[in-house]
Structures are given as C-alpha cells and as structure tokens.
Amino acid sequence: MMKGDPMSETIEDVSALIVNKLLANPKVPRDINGSSKIVEDLAFDSLAVMNFVMEIEDEMDVSVPLDRLADIRTVDDLATCIVSLKNGG
Amino acid sequence: MSIFDKFRTVEQRLALLTAGGGRNPFDVMIERPVSSTVGIIEGRDTLLFGTNNYLGLSQSQRAIDAAIDAVRARGVGTTGSRIANGTQSVHRQLEQRIASFFGQKHCMVFSTGYQANLGMISTLAGKDDYLILDADSHASIYDASRLGHAQVIRFKHNDPDDLHKRLRRLEGAPGAKLVVVEGIYSMTGNVAPLKEMAAIKRETGATLLVDEAHSFGVLGPTGRGVAEAEAVEADVDFIVGTFSKSLGTVGGYCVSNHDEIDLVRLQCRPYMFTASLPPEVIAATMAALDDMLAQPELRTQLSQNAAQFHAGLKGLGLNVSQQVSPVVAVTLETVEEAIALWNRLLDLGLYVNLSLPPATPDHRPLLRCSVMASHTSAQIARAVEIFAEAGASLS
Numbered sequence: 001m002m003k004g005d006p007m008s009e010t011i012e013d014v015s016a017l018i019v020n021k022l023l024a025n026p027k028v029p030r031d032i033n034g035s036s037k038i039v040e041d042l043a044f045d046s047l048a049v050m051n052f053v054m055e056i057e058d059e060m061d062v063s064v065p066l067d068r069l070a071d072i073r074t075v076d077d078l079a080t081c082i083v084s085l086k087n088g089g
Numbered sequence: 090m091s092i093f094d095k096f097r098t099v100e101q102r103l104a105l106l107t108a109g110g111g112r113n114p115f116d117v118m119i120e121r122p123v124s125s126t127v128g129i130i131e132g133r134d135t136l137l138f139g140t141n142n143y144l145g146l147s148q149s150q151r152a153i154d155a156a157i158d159a160v161r162a163r164g165v166g167t168t169g170s171r172i173a174n175g176t177q178s179v180h181r182q183l184e185q186r187i188a189s190f191f192g193q194k195h196c197m198v199f200s201t202g203y204q205a206n207l208g209m210i211s212t213l214a215g216k217d218d219y220l221i222l223d224a225d226s227h228a229s230i231y232d233a234s235r236l237g238h239a240q241v242i243r244f245k246h247n248d249p250d251d252l253h254k255r256l257r258r259l260e261g262a263p264g265a266k267l268v269v270v271e272g273i274y275s276m277t278g279n280v281a282p283l284k285e286m287a288a289i290k291r292e293t294g295a296t297l298l299v300d301e302a303h304s305f306g307v308l309g310p311t312g313r314g315v316a317e318a319e320a321v322e323a324d325v326d327f328i329v330g331t332f333s334k335s336l337g338t339v340g341g342y343c344v345s346n347h348d349e350i351d352l353v354r355l356q357c358r359p360y361m362f363t364a365s366l367p368p369e370v371i372a373a374t375m376a377a378l379d380d381m382l383a384q385p386e387l388r389t390q391l392s393q394n395a396a397q398f399h400a401g402l403k404g405l406g407l408n409v410s411q412q413v414s415p416v417v418a419v420t421l422e423t424v425e426e427a428i429a430l431w432n433r434l435l436d437l438g439l440y441v442n443l444s445l446p447p448a449t450p451d452h453r454p455l456l457r458c459s460v461m462a463s464h465t466s467a468q469i470a471r472a473v474e475i476f477a478e479a480g481a482s483l484s
Contacts, residue, residue: 047447050243054224063258065219065240 145463202331205341306335
C-alpha cells in the first residue's frame with residue numbers, strides 16, 4: 001500500500017490502524033474492535049476524543065473537522081469518515 | 090426521566106471534591122477586598138494569587154473616581170444594545186481610545202471578553218471557511234466555533250510546524266482560513282510563538298486573530314501584548330482582548346485595520362443582541378488605561394514579581410510552567426492531591442485557582458496562580474512559604 005494514495009486505504013485498513021493506536025494506551029479495554037463505541041466503551045471524554053483524533057490525523061495525513069466528530073460513534077465511523085475525507089469528501 | 094438527569098454526573102463529581110469536608114472550589118467567596126492583593130475569605134486576611142488582576146487596577150483610585158463621576162452624570166446602565174437601542178458617546182470615546190492605543194484604525198467594544206471572542210470568531214469564519222484553532226484554546230474560542238458554521242480544525246498547542254501542516258492540507262480548498270491563537274494561554278501561562286505563526290500566516294495567506302486577553306498590559310514595550318513584543322502587529326488581522334484583567338473592569342474589544350469592522354457589527358450576534366457596557370464601566374476602563382499608560386513601571390514590576398514567584402515555586406521542586414509569565418501553573422499528578430493542596434493553601438491564607446480536567450490541557454490538575462504588579466516581594470515570599478508549609482503538612 002502506497003501512503004498518500006487516497007484509493008489505497010480501505011475502511012478496514014483504517015479501522016485496524018485506529019484499533020492498534022488505541023491499544024497502545026494501556027487504559028483502553030483489550031477487547032475493542034471496529035464496532036466499539038468511542039465514548040461509551042472507551043470512556044473517553046470530549047477532550048480525549050479530540051486529542052485521539054489528532055493522533056490519527058497525523059498518521060493518515062488528513063484533518064478531520066470538529067463538526068464531523070458529532071456524527072462519529074464507533075471506530076468504524078471514524079475510519080469511514082477518514083477514508084471519505086481522503087477521497088475529497 | 091427528569092430534565093436534570095444529565096446533571097447527576099456533575100453532582101457526583103462535586104460530591105467527590107467535597108468528600109472529607111473539603112470546600113467547594115467553585116464557590117469560594119471573597120467577602121470583601123482589603124486591597125488588590127488581600128481579600129477577606131472565611132473571615133481571614135487571604136493573599137490573592139488567583140484573580141488575574143495583573144496590574145492591580147481593580148482598586149485604582151483614578152478608575153473609582155471616574156466611575157462615580159460617570160454614574161452621577163449618566164446613570165447606571167444603557168438598558169439595551171447599541172444596534173437596537175443606540176450608541177452612547179462614551180462607547181465611541183472608548184473605541185477611539187483603544188484603537189489609538191493599539192495604533193489601529195478600528196475598535197469594536199463588547200460587553201465581555203468572552204463575547205468578543207465569541208462574536209468576532211463566529212462572525213468572521215463563515216459557512217464555507219475554515220477555522221484553525223490551537224488545541225488548548227479558551228472556552229470562548231471553542232464556543233465561537235460552535236456558534237459559527239465554519240469547518241473547525243485543531244492544531245497542536247503552540248506548534249507552528251503542526252499549524253503549517255494543517256494549512257498545507259487545506260491548500261486549494263475554497264474558503265478563507267482564520268487562524269486563532271492566544272497571546273498568553275490562560276491555564277498554563279504559555280506564550281504563543283507568534284513570530285513563527287505570523288510567518289506561516291504570510292506564507293499561506295491565512296487570516297490571523299490573536300486573543301491577547303492575558304497578555305494585554307503585560308507584554309510588549311507599551312503593553313499591547315505578544316504581537317507587540319514579537320514585532321508582528323502588522324501581520325495580525327484582528328487583536329481581541331478584555332478589560333477584565335489588566336484594566337480591572339469588564340468588557341472586551343477587537344481592534345483591526347480592516348475597514349469591514351463596521352459591517353461585522355451588523356452580523357455579529359454576541360454584539361447585537363446584548364446590552365452594551367454601562368457608562369461607569371467605560372469611564373473606569375478609560376481611567377485604568379490612563380493609569381496603565383502613566384505607570385509603565387507596573388509592567389516591569391509585574392515581570393519581576395512573576396520571576397520571583399516562579400523561581401520560588403520551582404525552588405520547592407514543584408512542577409511549574411516552563412515559561413515565566415504572570416500565570417504560574419503548578420501541575421499535579423492526581424485530582425485528590427490537587428484538592429488537598431488547594432484546601433490547605435486556603436487554610437493557610439493563600440487563594441489560588443484549582444483547575445481540574447477536562448478543563449486542563451493534559452488531563453492533569455493544575456493549581457493556577459496569577460501574580461500582580463501590586464504584590465510586594467514579602468507577599469510573594471510568604472505565598473511561596475505557604476506552598477512549602479502546605480506541601481510539608483500533606484506529605
């Protein structure tokens with residue numbers, strides 16, 4: 001997979017990357033997956049969500065506008081949003 | 090299901106704070122001020138190190154006299170907004186004074202500093218625009234991002250490279266880009282690297298707004314803030330600030346050389362739909378500005394006092410802000426530790442601010458202290474001593 005090629009990253013790839021990133025934090029439960037809810041299952045407050053998204057933004061070289069976060073519940077939702085932004089949406 | 094169900098979480102958190110007989114940190118009452126630096130709290134003389142009254146001007150005799158004269162001449166209130174109910178001559182005078190102080194063509198005065206940020210940012214950044222915020226921005230800036238309709242992007246706190254990266258990602262995107270930073274960050278006392286930010290603004294063609302709420306009257310050769318200190322005022326499109334810190338009154342302002350300011354007045358809801366500043370506040374503000382201009386030594390004293398207090402706390406081994414500014418934040422590891430220390434400081438006669446996550450930048454609690462020009466060296470030494478005594482009694 002070539003980094004920077006918008007068509008090369010699937011939602012599954014991005015979702016897996018997010019899960020890995022989350023698991024690097026020892027406070028996050030070990031049994032998370034793409035359908036884990038970011039606020040409820042991971043006990044993130046609003047600031048923690050924004051800061052975590054910032055880390056993913058760097059990894060993916062994309063900026064996620066804050067208003068998009070309002071619609072994001074699960075890890076897969078975040079992955080879908082990032083892939084859509086990378087494809088210009 | 091009650092409308093108050095959602096408040097149960099905050100109720101539980103508050104109960105944890107006050108468990109074991111601790112005070113409610115959000116309900117401290119200063120029974121009366123003795124001076125700018127001492128207030129009566131719980132019946133005792135208490136050193137005030139948490140009031141943001143950087144130059145001590147809340148007790149300025151010149152401002153007090155001006156407020157009394159204004160009340161006698163004009164009454165106590167304006168009873169409405171300038172757009173709907175009329176501007177008074179004193180509003181114009183204040184705007185001219187502030188614009189002239191900053192060497193800018195225009196000034197728009199707001200009823201509070203919060204409304205100045207809320208109004209300017211939400212109005213300037215429209216639906217198709219991008220609002221690019223420092224991650225540690227004040228609540229007024231985040232609230233502005235919710236009142237407006239721009240797409241909001243955060244960059245890492247005080248990190249010009251990260252700002253540059255995020256602006257680069259927006260290359261080619263239609264819509265204006267408004268970058269918002271603060272001069273001195275209110276929680277930590279960190280100072281913005283404004284020279285680097287200004288260079289990025291020039292390179293990318295973004296618009297730059299700087300909130301100098303905590304740096305006005307504090308930094309720069311004449312007290313105009315970080316933009317003046319860094320000699321980048323020409324690159325700043327909008328400077329926002331407040332009268333409620335260095336000038337000791339209340340109210341906010343935005344100064345700019347852009348002639349469109351008068352059009353902003355007609356679109357800016359937090360300016361249009363609220364009562365304007367009352368005459369006595371305006372008179373006191375102008376008098377406090379006179380005081381500030383007449384006594385540049387206040388700034389030198391403030392800077393010396395900040396250095397003494399910062400060095401004193403650092404000498405105790407406390408984890409203090411890296412940069413020396415009148416905001417000196419002590420970072421603690423746990424909320425329990427912060428609550429115990431804050432209560433003990435107040436028992437011993439020292440008032441500072443307890444700041445708890447998520448209102449703090451990195452999930453750790455802060456004891457946020459603010460230094461004044463009017464603190465004496467002995468008061469600062471005593472405050473440091475109280476920190477030492479409180480720390481020792483808890484360990």
